[in-house]
Amino acid sequence: MKIGVAGAGAVGCFFGALLSKAGHEVIYLARGSHYETMKMNKLQVDTEAGLLTVEGEFTDLPKDLGEVDLVLFCVKSTATKELAEQLHGIVKKSTLILTMQNGVENEEILSRIFGINRMISSATYVQALIESPGKIKQRGNVQLVMGPLDFSIHNEVMAIVKMFQQAGVHTTHSDAILEEKWKKFVWNATFNPLSAVSCAEVGEILDDPNLRKTAETLCMEVIDLAIKSGIKFDKKLMVSQIFLKSERARGHRTSMLQDRLNGKRMEVEALCGFIVRKGAQLNIATPAFQTVFSILNYIDDKIEHPTSIEAQ
Ligand SMILES: NC(=O)C1=CN([C@@H]2O[C@H](COP(=O)(O)OP(=O)(O)OC[C@H]3O[C@@H](n4cnc5c(N)ncnc54)[C@H](OP(=O)(O)O)[C@@H]3O)[C@@H](O)[C@H]2O)C=CC1
Ligand SMILES: CC(C)(CO)C(=O)C(=O)O
Structure with a gap:
């Protein structure tokens, strides 16, 4: 082939x-x-x-x-x-x-x-x-x-x-590949944006009580969105699976954090922007994502890549 x-x-x-x-x-x-x-x-x-x-x-x-x-x-x-x-x-x-x-x-x-x-x-x-x-x-x-x-x-x-x-x-x-993608998306949505905002590795998010609480809130918001989008998730089970899985990735710097540290554009729109937009469409509240989205979007567009915006 x-x-x-x-x-x-x-x-x-x-x-x-x-x-x-x-x-x-x-x-x-x-x-x-x-x-x-x-x-x-x-x-x-x-x-x-x-x-x-x-x-x-x-x-x-x-x-x-x-x-x-x-x-x-x-x-x-x-x-x-x-x-x-x-x-x-x-x-x-x-x-x-x-x-x-x-x-x-x-x-x-x-x-x-x-x-x-x-x-x-x-x-x-x-x-x-x-x-x-x-x-x-x-x-x-x-x-x-x-x-x-x-x-x-x-x-x-x-x-x-x-x-x-x-x-x-x-x-x-x-x-049921879209279900599989949503499973991975829930993990990425829980950790990637928060790690990019805080510059923390997954283990540091898990160990800091405030960051962990924020991660749990993000996780629940994205699961609500998945369920409303037609994905058959058990919310409680999914949250516990996501945090159990993250224990094996303690030392991991998410790809979004790596992009931020390397001065590359982050996948802000595909993660947070999508969740905020889809949440508004389906009437699911996503205040934690809206907050993280606004900060990361500002960092990406106005601080890290101001010239690419002017060029558009
Ligand atoms: N890295 C990882 O461990 C994982 C990544 N993913 C996902 O996989 C996807 C890819 O990630 P990753 O491989 O890390 O990203 P990279 O940035 O390493 O790779 C993408 C490459 O494509 C190049 N590229 C972009 N546009 C063009 C173009 N028009 N012509 C030629 N080359 C182009 C980029 O160049 P340039 O840098 O110049 O833009 C870059 O080298 C993302 O969605 C990511 O979230 C999923 C699981 C794990
Ligand atoms: C956690 C990981 C490496 C899984 O492949 C990932 O998808 C990411 O960091 O964006």
Whole structure:
């Protein structure tokens, strides 16, 4: 199978590298110094299981993904619409799109652009980062839960699940993938924005009584929203599962905190903005998210990236 990685950052390069090593033809779409370093010196992935050096095909031109059968869609949610619109006119009509992103709104945006019958989604459990241009670091357990948004591509998805399994990734299939995504979203919504506001690791949030209380409030708000959106969660059980799971991630700096510390745009809109907007639509109160959203949005737009706003 010919696979395109769009864009090839931490998550895309990690999974792309495993598929390359398993013998698949993988083309990596990246940009900037990360792209230039990979093109010149190959891709290096420092995984929990050892160092991988990948001699893939690297490009900074979306048009080079024209012949792929599957796109691993791995940009930050801030770039979803822009890159999807570029790729839509380029990839084949039969190309399947697998979003490995956090959040629960990318599926909707991508389905609108590519059509729901080409869409696969995964709840992506991995801890990876771009350590320096051309070099990815991954630590901890890796797991994918994958499923189609439309049942008509069930068989194709089963083949892709098998492909990831054969590449050594613990991958399972789900016919209720949006439920799986919401489960992960509840965890991310509980910890990512709060960690980005406070610059605290997950363990520090758990140990500080005030931060912990705020995390619990955020968790309950997002679960109420999930339930009102049609996801079948038991609220009490879900809260206890989220906090139990977080005990295993005590030393983790969430991806949103990493983005803030690295001066990158945070996925504020895809997490907090979505929750506030959807809450207003469905008549679910989300005051804690509104507070965190206003602070993070201000930090992201006015303090960290003031010029990108002026340029719009
Ligand atoms: N990192 C992690 O451990 C996890 C991340 N996730 C989710 O996965 C998604 C991806 O995260 P992650 O891999 O960390 O993000 P990264 O920022 O590391 O990777 C995205 C890459 O895509 C590049 N890119 C963006 N737009 C384009 C474009 N138009 N053309 C070419 N390249 C482009 C970015 O470049 P540039 O930097 O220049 O913008 C960046 O290198 C997010 O939704 C995240 O929340 C989920 C689980 C774990
Ligand atoms: C917790 C983790 C690493 C899970 O994959 C994540 O999704 C994030 O930090 O955003």
